[in-house]
Amino acid sequence: MPVKIRLQRHGKKGKPFYWIVAADARAKRDGRFLEKLGIYNPNTNPATIDINVDNSVKWLENGAQPTDTARAILSYKGVMLKKHLAGGVKKGALTEEQAEEKFNAWLAEKEAKINAKKDGLTKAKEEAKAAALAAEKEVNEKRNAVAVEEAAEEVAEETTEAVAEETAAVEEAPVTEEAPAEEAPVEEAAPEAEASAEETKEEAAE
Template structure:
């Protein structure tokens, strides 16, 4: 039995949501699976990925083959790196404590990078909102200035029109 780590599609049309599952390769895409090891939501920015890394590494060690997209997700969350470090421990290159230390350092760097992206997106949203408010304020000022000019012109034309009307009525 060939085992795959792949995505199962859920969610509405146009709003995908995926479960990361371990399944027999002969099973349908959204059909029977062996174990659910995480979720993936591509709608959010950055994409939300929840993954049981230890379970994924165990399945990879047992011979499960990830699909291309699942491989990218496993790499992003560090499951492939953790498997690589466990291979080094098995060969005697370093001990388990050092492998855990390297993995935790990698995780912290990755989380900092993701947090930087989130804060950058939030800052860009605030900047866009401020720019829109400034543009709206300029339009409102121009509108008020045009209205004042129109009122002043009407005020200057009204006495002149009254004088002409009174001159016309005096002549008659």
């Protein structure tokens, strides 16, 4: 029975994720399978891949043929490398310890690259967020400056209008001239009073 390692589609419309399965080549793509080897989720960045390396190597050694996409995923996770190293162990070219050491070194290097990519994506996201915040702050500052300027113009207009109204009211008011104060008439001393005063002086002299 020819066996293929391929992707089986799951998920909803527009956001699919896949199972990596070993299945009969004659079975439908999303039909029955012999073993589930892992998952592949392309909706994340970087893509999420979780695969059973040892079981995948066993299927490959037993003659299973991966599809092009499945081969790329297996190679990305080191399955093809481990199969190659296992072949070298069988031929006596290297020991199992050496093969395991090489595989672990490859995994460490691959993990470092993935982490560097994640860090780069995180940094780029933070920089984009900071730039968006700076742009929003600049827009808000401009908006506030315009609002202050408009408020100042309104106050200036109101002040100008008030001054104009006050000036117009002063110009329209009638000017009232004050009448000069009348001098009080000086009363002339009565002749009788003068005569009595003279008589009083004469009596005092006697």
